Amino acid sequence: MWELFLTFIKIGCLSFGGGYAIMPVIEYEASARDWMSASQFHELASLAGMAPGPIAVNSATLIGYEVAGWGGAIAATLGMALPSLLVMIGLSALLVRNFELPLVRKVLYGLRPVVAGLIAYAAIRFLIPLAGAGWLNWSFLGTLLIAAGSFVAMAKYRVHPLPVIVSAGLAGIILF
Amino acid sequence: MIAKAGLLWQLFWSFIRVAPTAFGGGYAMLPVIEREAVHRRNWTDKETLNDLLSLAAAAPGGVGVNAAAAIGYRVAGSPGSVAAVLGMTLPTFTLVLVLGFGFTLVADQAKAIAALQGIQGGIVGLIAMAAWRMGKAAVFDASTLVILTATLASLILTPIHPGWLIAGGLLIGSAVIAGKGWLGLAWRLERPKLEQQEEHVYPEYYI
Structure with missing residues (x-):
């Protein structure tokens, strides 16, 4: 402690x-x-x-x-x-x-x-840890996709972080 | 004595109200702090508050906690600082532990893990956004570009403790400015104002 x-x-x-x-x-x-x-x-x-x-x-x-x-x-x-x-x-x-x-x-x-x-x-x-099993696996590419989408939503459309996080969670439920 | 305790309680309570609005980082709560400290409680005027906030942004630590400490100090000295920081920390401390517990309850569900992984992607986007904004504010001449590249390279390629890089940046930055001044070269400390304004929010908004 x-x-x-x-x-x-x-x-x-x-x-x-x-x-x-x-x-x-x-x-x-x-x-x-x-x-x-x-x-x-x-x-x-x-x-x-x-x-x-x-x-x-x-x-x-x-x-x-x-x-x-x-x-x-x-x-x-x-x-x-x-x-x-x-x-x-x-x-x-x-x-x-x-x-x-x-x-x-x-x-x-x-x-x-x-x-x-x-x-x-x-x-x-x-x-990095997600790419442990090789760069071309579903969970790595999916996460990268969500990350890129979140970035564009905030940088280009100035979306507030809260809805971005919530949609990222929903996207995770659908993708993985 | 009683008046002082009342003031400390007011500080504590005000910052408990401010803290949960800090979604997406400390800079999001600065307008809320201003409303509370300047308009509602009359603790400082707007100009002093702006000075305090730029000090809070430059010191180590989160800008929200620093701002609480600075305002608390002005209102009631060191005890005021402590009361304000406790108020600022307590709500998020509780919320994050509740979230942690909530997650352990559902951690064996495949879809909960999937959601968390999606959120991880969202957080990567959030961090990339912060890096992008910070990079845009930080890199505007050759020396700052070299410092950024050297930082990334040593983080990826060597097991160096990141603290050394922070110290190095402080030293090299000051040395570069001193050197340029000594050689009679033109130097500036920030990106020119015009470009900065189109950004329209603080560069560190999401931190």
Whole structure:
């Protein structure tokens, strides 16, 4: 439980750029500590993505529960939220008003492309385990099709994520 | 003392109401936060709130939790921060566990597994969307393109801890800006405003 708490504190400190960028970090830590397999992780992450709220914190809750029950869920969630809380208290105390925006923007210059890479990698990681039995199997191609459809619906037609997720679930029931 | 406890309770309760609206990521709830903090409770004015929110977006962690911490601090100091963050976390914590339990109940049904797999596809689409938006905001010159390519390559080809890449991006980005300034080259920190505006939502909207 202590290990869960400390691990998610570490992850929380690194979570610049918010939820999706941190998913590869969470997966890395979870598999390095033998908490769960990649496919188990992606199952939990899908559930986490369905609930409102940041996917990273939701995943932390579910992983904590999976590893150590109720206490684990609380420890992981607190670990994830604590660094944000402390950093924000510190920053707010230092910079009550008129903080140094140019500095923040300089930092973001190099950070943003890394975050974009991390997010893209998170999407790729979701697809890899499905292709385990070869690239040309039904479940891989079906998932890819749903992913592409969801992307187009949101990018082109600006559909809200909620109906996209619901239709993806329905499409899954029909396809698989 | 009693007034202070009342204020903390108000913070906690306000953010409990805001949190479940965060479907599709933290940025979706910013308008709701504004309505609650500026118009309903009169905690800050709009301008201060915008400053707080850009700070919340830049700090590590989810923008929603960060915004709660920043507003809580302004209203009632550190205890206010804690109350607001607890309020922000509790509803989603409960909901995601309920979802988890709900799924274990039906996990032996073939069609439930099929639905979850479909949702996995939807999540991939959602993440790809976030990567696309982030990429568009991030890559606008040669150095940012190199950083993006190098990040993806090292993630796919090496077992490196992603934390090092984040630190590397910070360092290399600052070094590039400093170097360009020193050489007298033109540099800019963001995509020019004109292109950014046609995007019309925050680039990190879905995160």
